Amino acid sequence: MLTALEAVPGSAADPGALPVAGSPPPTVARPDFESFYRTNRDDLYAYVAGMLRDRTAAEDVTALAFERSFRKWRSFDPARGSARGWVFGIARNAALDELRRRGRERSTDREVADGEPAWGATGSAPDGPVEAAERREQRARLDRAVGRLSVADRELVALKFHAGLTNVEIAEITGLSASNVGTRLSRAMTRLREILAGPGEEMVQ
């Protein structure tokens, strides 16, 4: 199962990604901030938006995370961890503070009025009108289901499937062990599947 979860299509190449266990020692070289930003901008936004489920807040938190990391870029020590994990950690703290600030879950269960997720447009291939409508409906249901997950589960789902991080990277950000991340992620997916199969929702296949 963990192997299946690791293989996430669409994950971005990461110049500051964590080394896999057993690999040679990491090269202690700080990547250029701008190239790092270009590589990780969409992933970071996807993670924050998936967690906060609010476009404006996600943009603010993403910008804040990049701004803070830019300010501290020179003091960042690559030997202590990956740049990607570091910036995601900054974004995570900012997102949790944002959730805390706005009364936590008050606005995370926002209903999607027009079938478009509240946290932004999704990338989708052009379809016919019927297929597009079905796809929108399907994503709206998925969005509602994700919104009913706990913050911790939603964070893991966002890190894994929206940001495309590996379990090792998620472990670095969340402070969990990699195996624990896999276990929790599996539970979160099971819960999501149960929500989708529950009353009022149609199982997504």
Added chain:
Amino acid sequence: MSHETENEHGELGRLLTASRPRPSEEFTDRLDRAVADGFPSEWVEERPSRSFADRLRRRFTGHSGRRVLLPAMAGLCGILFVAAVVIKAGESTGPESPAGPEATTAAQQMDEAGQGGAVAVDKTPPLAVSRDAAEAADGAAPLSVSGAKARKVARNAHIRLGTEPDGVQEAANRVVEVVDRYHGFVLNSDVTDGPAGRAGAEFALRIPAGSLEKAIADLSGIADLRSRSQSLTDITAPVSGAEKRLRKAGSRIQVLMAELDETTDPVERQKLENRIRAKQWIVRAARNQLKRFERRVDYAPVSVTVTTAEGDRAGDEPSRWGLSNALDDAGRILGVAAGVGVLALVVAIPVGLVVLIALAINRAWVRRARRRVLEKE
């Protein structure tokens, strides 16, 4: 977990990945520009503040905040430091007179004696009294000790005058005039011509004690008064001692003379004559000493110095200011600076500890609050 469930998770994962949120073009354009420009101050100021801590941080660490806060803090520290140095320097040098701390102490004793109506000259050690030129210029009351007439008090004074090189001779003439006016005499004088700093005059005067105050006032007005000091010495005890020795020796001589009249033995007479001569020598010595005391009481030694050195003002005597003074001043300033530093540390260390503890508590509280957000279902 079954293979079927794994596949279901994989399918769901693919769907989640396909529906991942994407930022708007407007936002990415704006952020791209900010990154390319290095997050300029305009960006920071335009970005909405999400929390009180963020607003506070921005206020104090932002570009505009630093522009105001850092100079303000530096200025405040500088003002505090300078104020502390000035206050400490004033405390350490202010009350001292040019004549030194001993004179100050004596002056204080004199003041106390005057206030209490007592006479400070009862004390055996010489009583030195010094008054600087400023006090003299203010028209302070002339130095006098009540009861001095009942006791034997020797006075002396030192006056330091400043003038131009071509005014030295004129000042010297006027000094002599004052001495003549009060029936004193010039014991010694030395007048030197030359450029500023070299030209000057030195006078050793004897002024009748009864006219001393007036004479000092007149001498002080001859030229620019730089400094003036007076001292009193109670010589009652040594005068009494000399008188006692005189009386005793006189009585003894009378006794010895009587014995000499009655003695016929030449050897014994020789012994008595020797003893009488010794006593007569004591009598002469005591009389001379009493005469000296009388002169000392009747005529006060007054030394007058006329100087042409520039900047030789009362209170800062650069002619006597040298390397040791510079080292003393430097040491004092360093000491004051060190004291200020220690005081600053005394204040800063507890404040810093409180701030550190507050930061640690805040950090722990924030972490706990974040964990609670994650634990919330």
